[in-house]
Amino acid sequence: MAPRIKRLRKIIQPPVVKGFKPYGVTNTEQNEKSIILLYEEYEAIRLCDYKMYNHLQASEIINVSRPTFTRIYASARQKIAKAFAEGREIKINGGNVYYDSPWYHCNTCSCYFNNPNIDDVIRNCPLCGSRDIVSDNFSPVSQETLVDDYDDYCICPNCGYEKKHEYGEPCNKVVCPQCNSFMRRKKFF
Amino acid sequence: MKIAITSTGNSLESNIDQRFARCAYFVIYNTENKAIEFIPNPNKNKQTGAGPATVQFIASYNVNKIISGEIGANSKAILDSLKIQMILIKEPERKIKEIIDMLENS
Numbered sequence: 451m452a453p454r455i456k457r458l459r460k461i462i463q464p465p466v467v468k469g470f471k472p473y474g475v476t477n478t479e480q481n482e483k484s485i486i487l488l489y490e491e492y493e494a495i496r497l498c499d500y501k502m503y504n505h506l507q508a509s510e511i512i513n514v515s516r517p518t519f520t521r522i523y524a525s526a527r528q529k530i531a532k533a534f535a536e537g538r539e540i541k542i543n544g545g546n547v548y549y550d551s552p553w554y555h556c557n558t559c560s561c562y563f564n565n566p567n568i569d570d571v572i573r574n575c576p577l578c579g580s581r582d583i584v585s586d587n588f589s590p591v592s593q594e595t596l597v598d599d600y601d602d603y604c605i606c607p608n609c610g611y612e613k614k615h616e617y618g619e620p621c622n623k624v625v626c627p628q629c630n631s632f633m634r635r636k637k638f639f
Numbered sequence: 640m641k642i643a644i645t646s647t648g649n650s651l652e653s654n655i656d657q658r659f660a661r662c663a664y665f666v667i668y669n670t671e672n673k674a675i676e677f678i679p680n681p682n683k684n685k686q687t688g689a690g691p692a693t694v695q696f697i698a699s700y701n702v703n704k705i706i707s708g709e710i711g712a713n714s715k716a717i718l719d720s721l722k723i724q725m726i727l728i729k730e731p732e733r734k735i736k737e738i739i740d741m742l743e744n745s
Binding site: 464550576578 | 686704706716718719720722723724725726727728729730738741742744745
């Protein structure tokens with residue numbers, strides 16, 4: 451049986467470095483291979499130990515459950531400890547993540563915009579230049595866009611009449627208004 | 640800096656397209672030399688996977704900002720990782736000309 455699909459972890463800020471290298475070590479067989487720290491593990495350490503959030507708060511930021519967050523955090527500490535104790539290099543990459551950015555709303559031109567570069571502070575609206583902007587928890591993803599939103603048509607196999615498919619109404623029960631035969635879905639026709 | 644605007648037609652009098660991935664045309668406005676370029680969207684009639692394909696297409700023009708009405712979940716995640724700013728205007732009647740005027744005056 452296939453394992454359960456992992457939920458994507460939300461990363462607010464990508465790591466500033468690609469990894470860390472130990473210095474003053476002689477290459478032994480033990481520390482030849484580097485440790486790969488996943489993006490979500492880096493983010494867990496950043497939120498918990500740098501930003502001082504607790505596991506529940508951090509799990510809400512990263513958009514996973516609290517137990518899952520604790521597992522990510524435990525694995526991150528295990529990897530970092532291993533790298534320290536064995537003098538190995540740490541590489542930060544991989545993981546099951548997506549990036550997110552803060553959103554703003556402009557009161558002058560009523561547009562929404564995000565700030566992709568979290569290090570820059572936004573003071574003006576990028577469209578109209580107005581300073582009247584407020585932070586907004588807006589998400590551009592509405593429920594409709596998650597459904598397949600391409601145009602769906604019913605077609606009559608007899609005379610070729612087309613009409614827009616009504617959601618929840620099977621095409622093969624719809625009668626063509628021109629020749630009274632049953633319609634079909636166009637994409638399967 | 641280059642700004643991409645989604646458009647319903649290929650003239651300055653066209654309205655902004657409320658959909659990002661399946662918009663009819665892209666207007667690429669260059670703020671440095673004020674050049675305006677209309678590009679038809681190759682993924683307009685794609686049934687699935689139009690979001691990532693369009694992001695890839697528009698990112699190849701090295702744009703820094705995208706102005707549209709709505710951006711889907713898949714496209715948003717990729718745009719976030721590419722550090723392209725998204726600006727959403729929820730007014731379907733806004734003309735391309737008006738938006739470019741606003742950008743010039745700001």
